Amino acid sequence: MPNVSERQHPMSQPVPDISLKYLNLLAEKYPSIQAASTAIINLTALLQLPKGAEHFLSDVHGEHEAFEHVVRNGAGSIWRKIDGMFGDSMTKPERRNLATLIYYPELKAPLMLGSVADKDEWSRLTLIRLVKFCRSLAGKYRRSTVRNFLHSHLAETMEELLYDQEGVASKAAYYQSQIDTIVATGSTLTFIIALAELIQRLAVARLHIIGDIYDRGPGAHIILDSLMQYHQVDIQWGNHDILWMGAAAGSDACIANVIRFCLRYGNMETLENGYGISMLPLASFALEAYRDDPCALFGPKLPKDHNFTSQEIRLLAQMQKAIAIIQFKLESQVIKRRPHYLMDDRLLLDKVDYARGVMTLDGVEHPLLDTQFPTSDPANPDALTPEEHAVVEKLRQSFVNSRKLQQHTRFLFAKGSLYLVHDGNLLYHGCVAMNDDGEFRAFNVDGESFTGRAFLDRVDRLSRQGYFAIDNPAQKQYGMDVMWFLWCAPQSPLFGKEKMATFERYFLTDKATHAERRNPYYSLRDNEDSARKILTEFGLDPDHGCIINGHVPVKVVKGERPIKANGKLIVIDGGFSRAYQKETGIAGYTLISNSRYLLLAAHQPFESTEKAVSEELDIDTEIEVIHTYPRRMLIGDTDRGRGIQEQIDELHALLHAYREGLIKEHRLDD
Template sequence: MNISEQELPGLKTLAMQYPSIQAASTAIINLQSELNLLKGTEHFVSDIHGEYATFSHVLKNGSGSIKQAIRDAFGDDLGAPEQHELATLIYYPESKISLVLQNEADAGAWLRQALQRLIRVCREFSSLYTRARIRQLMSAEYAGILEELLYEHESVQSRSAYYQSIYDSIIATRSAQAFVVALAELIQSLAVSRLHVIGDIYDRGPGAHHIMDALINYHSVDIQWGNHDIVWMGAAAGSEACIANVIRIALRYADLETLESGYAVSMLPLASFAMETYGDDPCQRFIPKIAEGQEITEREIKLLAQMQKAIAIIQLKLEGQIVQRRPQYQMADRLQLDKIDHARGTVTIGDGVYALLDTNFPTVDPNDPYALSPQEQRVVDKLRLSFTDSTSLQKHVRFLFSRGGMYLVHNGNLMYHGCVAMNADGSFKAFEVAGEAYAGKAFVDRVERLARQGYFSAAGSAEKAYGMDAMWYLWCGAQSPLFGKEKMATFERYFVAEKELHAEGRNAYYDLRNEEAAARKILQEFGVDPDRGRIINGHVPVKVRKGESPIKANGKLLVIDGGFSKAYRKETGLSGYTLIYSAHSLQLVAHQPFESIDKCLEGGAQSAGDIQCLETVATPLRVLDTDEGKGLQQEIVVLQRLLEAYRAGFIKER
């Protein structure tokens, strides 16, 4: 048996972890066993847009998989009302316990029954995991006892009294409530082995910062960036144009919760400037969109409108500066401030001249329209410091970089938020970067590197400036894989009445993605087997009410943007999609609006939604069939080489 000189150093390093033949053999046995476990359940979500309550509820119920586990565990032993009671105990254990015990005569008996039922449900999921993995997910404080109960030998009569004594002790020491909570949280974790977020965590809803906290604490998650994520990432890097966009959107939807409460970004400099500069301006074109149930005074609406106009003008100037210094972006049509005829109150767009709906531009110098006024520059400087100095924002954005990217290939699925830019003939659209043409996967890889460069490069460097501009381009550029439209018509929608100018157009991809040939071409481009693989996409809401289907290209492409955001629900008629990929099937779940935790707890049967089975597997998938399994097999090969090295005397046991 030969061990090469190149191989030996690596094996010696591995021997520090496995210092004996027995240790290496045990590791191989454990890994071989793990390969034969059923594949864990993957969940896919997209376009959450700050809707923390809805997103949290979907995670807690596992898109209905927890209710299914309850049905499997109890069958006809529990009626529908009892199954719902048990499900809500798992979703919201602390609230449910408090509600039930207000009217429960024998609290101890109820808690004992709850613990026993939760153990049965937990066993439905535990078969998918090794004991070591379950131990990692358990609350450390209760792990030893929970493990005893979870692997209880019910058929062994001699141990029956032992297990009953555990329950007795839990009740007697008044620890039952804590154990119920620990079990419920364990079940929630086991229900989802890996969470895939297909972009757009931010904007429109009030809870993006809460969603990010939840994702950071989640046991297994990856994120494919959306355009609304990249603009926040650019803002965190210090891009002034991205900062202006983030603030303008927050003001447009009258929601500063994430900015002010989540990230401690002070709006006072902008508010003071807006009141001073636009105090006599009604700012009618900038009245914010008020969500149903949102309480806001007329005075607050007026201030928000003034602030929105102030930051919109600043945004248009900052974007104009980028377009001028980056001609390769081919966005000269976005230069509109220099096309305004202030005397006539018109603007020239293309070959037409159009009346302006708002002609008050006190900070726009006709001779230098894209220059910030001294007052605007001071506001921008203060805002930039607020973003770059926000500890919580930087923590969240670093997580997006560490767990995220432009796309991911995992277990035969290609995931990305927006599109792969294409020409009408189905070819990949080329884009020139630093004098070299990129298209398809190469372009997506290149712009991801630029985004990372924009955040991580040294402050003040040319590399950082180039990367930050690239992040802004990814937000709104015509060929951006995250945007996928011909333009972002911010100026036209604010200042021009003609609806045809408001249209933003879409890349040819959005027509071609209905065709199986185009989907197969994209899969091949990213190294995915087109016969077995599929694309999982977000970004554009599926208008179910208009008859649109999330299933495209003969099932090769699935769009899972179903309207988590309240702003889209009128179009979609839904409250979001989730995709569930288990060992047995691929299912698309269409969710109904989540009303409240109280409604759920009080018996309102919060449906997980309509479940559509897209594909069933004749032979259940095992870990062996997954990307994780391939990694484990590679580990086994290396460990076998270590065993051989021990037995041949190349390495001594310790």
């Protein structure tokens, strides 16, 4: 990457060939020579600011408290900066106190104010420290950017505090007067909260979520509410995300999977309280259809501290079996409707001998653990009964009419995609499907073959079609089927396994039938040549770029490393979800990219927000420097900087058109 000094000055570059029609449109925004010149000055200066810190998270799986904490503490970066700035002037308990105040100002500030003898003195000292800390972070941003982060009624005072030169004798009294007046007017809490929130925003310029916001944990809806308020965020969809998106679009197969998954893990919080999805139609049906069936194989997997009664657990099991059978029927219908998915081996219902209670797979008979199928017709096993059909209709209406779910789904489409090319790196959740020989696996549709990037682009577009093509039912159905395909098909770049053995895990004892072999990608990704091949496929420089990947937890307890392919691929799924922490040994990885380093943060489990506030328990985080940049990265070195440079070039063309008389000024500046 070239040094800034090596770049040619924009004024010496030839004026780009831009149509007069476009320049006239641009002139509406910059209606005079002075307006265009000022914009060039401001944008050119912006290129010289340091690149803002970026934070990469993956596989948060509804663990909203841990997610919120890691976002609030900037993956430990706020604590490290407090340590460096106040290490000589504050004790460690005092620094920890300040850190907790910044993370949870609305909860911690009242507790701290209630515990000090001299509230005014504490308020003054705390405000001064927070302002000092804010100033150190604000130096990476333009004033206008910082101003946009401020509450409008506080903006003027906050700007004075942040940019005032208190060291200048004539301003020292002015600065102190501001602090004193904030305290005297009883505004301390308001300004502490505002300063703490500003610190959180300035600490991380952009948040990247590498998939799987949903499932397992109870607060996916809370996480999405937070992301919708975040200042800059992008999302690479995970397999669990696309499943919920498909359900929101109205895919019956996706809806059945979502509900079954929630029932299996006793996690109804997001479904019922978050999105207001009524389970009453399913519960009523299950109680009737499976009233004499204990549904023992379908007992929910609950945490030890659950508070379900035995009757509730039985009902959850009956509901889970009811929706599982509905799911298997609906999925068989999709597979038959889309033969090019090549999933005929997953047509399992017609392989069951219902009279004898056995199933034949690959020529081998397997006894079924459960032989009660009161809603199955052996002659037409994938047909819904009228009662099942009615349940599906009611559930679909609940999903498509959930205002909050639709709001979140539109946000996921607006801010998300299957992959992202960003600053020379490639971000995606699952995989790029490959064959054993390392070549990209082909997917054939109507005689046309799609591989690698082209395939991801195709299914990304079709997924959007499945949600937005409301005026074309056939196109919408095709797209909804693609979202289900992305959830569980062997070719799916989000799933990455040869099959989803849900039926076998429920009904067969033979563990060999439960195996879900991963796509060869997951062994090939350890190889640098494979990673370089993928980077090249997506138009990136394999010498400088890397892949940031999630989906499969890194089992640290077994000696696995998140850095693979000689540093060309980094896996940041380390077990954010409590359900995976026994496998991984930690509680998740996050990645931080600032202007000087690429850092990998390994986090230990988070107990609770309550303990974080009352006992000041932060997440213990170990930081590993993956890469040190040869010089400080500037905005001009980023994709954003290249976009800004394009704007500058266009403005130079407009300036040239004004001065050559090709376009008249729309406004005369004084």
